[in-house]
Amino acid sequence: MDRLKICVEDFNFYYGNVQALKNISMNVYKNSVVGIIGPSGCGKSTFLRSLNRMNDVINNVRVEGNVFIDGKNIFGSNVDVVDVRKKVGMVFQKSNPFPKTIFENVAYGLRINGIKDKKYIASKVERSLMDAALWDEVKDRLNESAFALSGGQQQRLCIARALAVEPDILLMDEPASALDPTSTAKIEELIQELKSNYTILIVTHNMQQAARISDMTAFFMLGELIEFDQTGTIFTRPKKKITEDYITGRFG
Amino acid sequence: MQRHFDDELQKLKNNLLSMAALAETAIHNAVRSLEKKDRNMAEEVIKNDAHIDNFENIIEAACVSLLALRQPMAQDLRFITTAMKMNMEIEAIGDLAVNIAQRSLSLVDKPMLKPLIDIPKLSVIAQKMVKDAIDAFVNKDEALAKNVILQDPQANAIRTSVYNELIYDHIAKDGTCADRAIALMLITRDLERIADRAVSISEDVIYMIGAKIVKHHPENLEQ
Numbered sequence: 001m002d003r004l005k006i007c008v009e010d011f012n013f014y015y016g017n018v019q020a021l022k023n024i025s026m027n028v029y030k031n032s033v034v035g036i037i038g039p040s041g042c043g044k045s046t047f048l049r050s051l052n053r054m055n056d057v058i059n060n061v062r063v064e065g066n067v068f069i070d071g072k073n074i075f076g077s078n079v080d081v082v083d084v085r086k087k088v089g090m091v092f093q094k095s096n097p098f099p100k101t102i103f104e105n106v107a108y109g110l111r112i113n114g115i116k117d118k119k120y121i122a123s124k125v126e127r128s129l130m131d132a133a134l135w136d137e138v139k140d141r142l143n144e145s146a147f148a149l150s151g152g153q154q155q156r157l158c159i160a161r162a163l164a165v166e167p168d169i170l171l172m173d174e175p176a177s178a179l180d181p182t183s184t185a186k187i188e189e190l191i192q193e194l195k196s197n198y199t200i201l202i203v204t205h206n207m208q209q210a211a212r213i214s215d216m217t218a219f220f221m222l223g224e225l226i227e228f229d230q231t232g233t234i235f236t237r238p239k240k241k242i243t244e245d246y247i248t249g250r251f252g
Numbered sequence: 253m254q255r256h257f258d259d260e261l262q263k264l265k266n267n268l269l270s271m272a273a274l275a276e277t278a279i280h281n282a283v284r285s286l287e288k289k290d291r292n293m294a295e296e297v298i299k300n301d302a303h304i305d306n307f308e309n310i311i312e313a314a315c316v317s318l319l320a321l322r323q324p325m326a327q328d329l330r331f332i333t334t335a336m337k338m339n340m341e342i343e344a345i346g347d348l349a350v351n352i353a354q355r356s357l358s359l360v361d362k363p364m365l366k367p368l369i370d371i372p373k374l375s376v377i378a379q380k381m382v383k384d385a386i387d388a389f390v391n392k393d394e395a396l397a398k399n400v401i402l403q404d405p406q407a408n409a410i411r412t413s414v415y416n417e418l419i420y421d422h423i424a425k426d427g428t429c430a431d432r433a434i435a436l437m438l439i440t441r442d443l444e445r446i447a448d449r450a451v452s453i454s455e456d457v458i459y460m461i462g463a464k465i466v467k468h469h470p471e472n473l474e475q
Contacts, residue, residue: 185255192256211321212257235320 005030005169005199006051011065013046013055020046022223024065028216033191033200035214035231037207039251042220044203048171051201052088053081069169086113089162093174095154097146097161102138105146105157109165124164131197132160133190152183156190163194170194172202176209188213207247211235219243257322264314264335265390268342271307272386274300275342276379278349279446283375286356286439287368294360297353304346311339327460334460338389341449341456345382348442348449355435355442365422365432374410374443377403381450389457397454398473401466407447414440 006028013021021043028034036044049055051067053074066073074084097105106125115121125142129135134156138149146157155175162170172191176184191200191213204210210217210231217234219227227234227243238244245251278297285294315336318324324332381400388397418433455467466472 189254189256208323211323231321232317236316 003029005032005070006201007066007068007071008051009066009068011047011050011067012063013043013050014062015058016060020223021050024225026218026225026228028199028201030199031195031197032215033195033202033213035210035217036201036203036220037205037210037217037246038220038226039246040205043223044218044220045173047220048173048201048203049090051169051171052085052090054085054090056081086165087167088169088171089165089167090171091155091158091162091173091175093177095151095158095178097149097154097157100146101143102146102149102157103142106160106164109161113165125160128160128164129157131163131194132156133186133193134160150183152179152186155179155183155187159187159190159194168199170198170200172200174203174205177205184209207235219246221246257324257328260314260318260322261328261331264311264318264332267307267311267314268335268338269386269390271304271311271339271342272382274304274307275345275349276382278304278346279352279375279379279382279443282349282352282356283372283439283443285353286359287372289360289364291357291360294353294356298350301346301350304343308339308343311335315339330460330463334389334456337456338386338453341453345446345449348446351442352439355439359432359435362432365418365429365436370410370414370417371436371440371443374407374414374440374447377407377410378443378446378450381407381447382453385450385453385457388454389460392457392461394458394461397457397461400454401451401470401473404447404451407444411440411444 004027006026008024008026008028011021011024012019024047036048038044046055050063051069051074055061055063063075067075069084069087073079098108100108103125106128107121110121110124126135126139129138134153137153138157141148146154149157155178159170159175176187179187188209191202194200195215202210202214214231216228217231218225219234219238219240221242227238227240229239233239234243235247238247278300281293282297284290285297315332318332322328381403384396384400387393388400415437418437422433423430452467458464458466464472464475
């Protein structure tokens with residue numbers, strides 16, 4: 001199956017003695033958007049961060065099981081974690097532009113990858129800003145500080161920065177939770193545009209957002225993947241009662 | 253901002269239009285099968301109703317899914333709730349056309365009771381009302397929807413006059429023609445019910461356009 005992009009197999013994750021993820025198995029297909037929902041502390045962010053080994057920077061963590069991306073186990077012994085993260089970009093809840101110009105924020109990843117060709121960098125920056133639906137708003141002020149942008153623009157800048165290094169997969173951890181409805185709508189529309197070229201996993205506290213933008217929805221609870229199905233199925237006829245209780249707000 | 257949601261709404265609209273076109277054809281052919289005593293055409297109407305039913309299920313599922321996944325507000329919400337009601341009305345119009353086709357089949361082998369004048373006339377009016385109601389929906393045309401509602405008395409008047417004619421000029425004079433007369437009365441009633449369904453769609457369309465409620469409040473039509 002060449003459309004299979006990510007294959008998670010019996011994945012367990014521990015912070016010290018605390019098991020944060022229990023036997024997670026999940027297949028993610030190319031060019032799909034997967035929404036990950038669940039109450040706080042259910043492991044959804046831990047799961048997301050496992051997919052580009054961002055959890056490696058935390059002390060005393062341990063993983064079991066496999067995560068294959070394009071058939072290659074990212075926890076394999078001879079894997080270069082930098083290559084993994086190049087392939088799997090990430091956008092966080094709070095926009096985190098560097099204290100640099102708009103242009104340099106997007107060019108950053110290219111420069112640290114050793115690219116020096118100014119023309120190439122300029123065209124890549126433009127392309128990335130266009131793909132992030134930000135170009136028209138910033139094309140005349142590329143040399144201004146990124147901090148001069150609004151919150152919604154900063155978040156799209158971070159998306160452009162992630163896109164510049166040409167990842168295949170985008171991980172988004174609540175990318176719109178700090179934004180107003182208009183900026184949120186822009187990010188959501190953007191995700192729909194991006195999925196033709198990327199595979200996207202998005203953690204969101206906002207179930208409605210998962211409903212609106214994702215093709216597949218995963219419901220996590222206490223470190224377990226309770227239900228993973230077509231979004232239309234999850235939100236109209238979930239198979240598990242606990243999923244139903246969560247999405248209808250009858251939880252607890 | 254162009255929304256992906258708009259594409260989904262357009263798809264829903266296209267499905268409703270295709271379904272409505274099938275229903276309009278069904279009415280036309282059902283009445284034509286009566287006029288021409290065409291058994292095949294009547295049977296075709298009955299058979300083709302499955303396509304309309306199929307659309308009903310598809311549209312219903314799409315509406316439920318859009319409500320669940322998009323949480324529509326304001327005009328988007330009114331659009332989808334209206335689409336759900338129209339879906340029901342159009343399906344019912346299809347069933348009424350099937351009724352007509354069945355009565356037409358029952359008359360195929362019998363001599364024509366009288367020349368058909370009012371029934372085809374009522375059929376044309378009913379079809380036009382359905383078509384206008386759907387057009388009003390597509391073009392968000394409140395004036396057209398209002399016009400459909402105002403035509404209903406005309407459809408009712410034809411029905412009553414057909415009833416009177418069949419009862420007093422035929423059944424009362426010759427009881428043996430009662431079966432044919434009653435079949436024609438039922439067809440007339442089905443056509444008048446189709447006109448009522450078109451009125452119902454139009455009332456929903458007016459609500460969809462400007463959230464004005466004219467159902468059970470005809471006085472609001474004047475505003």
